[in-house]
């Protein structure tokens with residue numbers, strides 16, 4: 258059994274003008290497809306064949322870099338697409354809103370911290386809002402396609418929000434202006450999905 262490239266939950270141009278259609282198309286149909294195909298090739302005929310992605314990531318420190326990079330890339334992008342929506346933006350509500358306010362002081366302070374983590378990640382990687390095992394929240398970033406589900410992650414937990422800061426995610430529209438891309442991301446964040454993940 259192999260992993261399949263997940264369908265985007267909206268059209269390539271649905272996040273315009275914040276995230277452009279050409280970037281979405283290449284990001285999904287080339288980059289995400291590449292991670293998916295390479296993951297399948299890396300696990301073929303191994304004992305990981307047939308395991309779910311969560312299981313693979315939870316033991317990834319013992320695996321090859323191909324499994325780490327492509328397993329992370331497969332999972333992270335699937336999550337990333339779901340965490341954006343043409344109806345997104347604004348602020349979280351309910352329990353997630355309360356937890357963000359309790360941890361960071363306010364939504365604005367959270368946004369500043371998350372944006373800084375995304376902007377200062379050197380090279381390629383991701384910024385995360387993570388729910389730790391004690392239920393508290395933390396902002397962090399990871400290099401490459403690493404994520405907080407990996408057994409050797411510095412901050413381990415459930416990703417609630419994730420932002421891809423690889424240049425392939427923004428260079429066509431924003432060139433080197435990563436901070437502009439980060440602020441546009443907040444215009445399309447699917448807070449309903451983030452809340453659902455927080456409450457699960």
Ligand SMILES: [Fe+2]
Nearest residue numbers: 288421423426
């Ligand atoms: Fe990406």
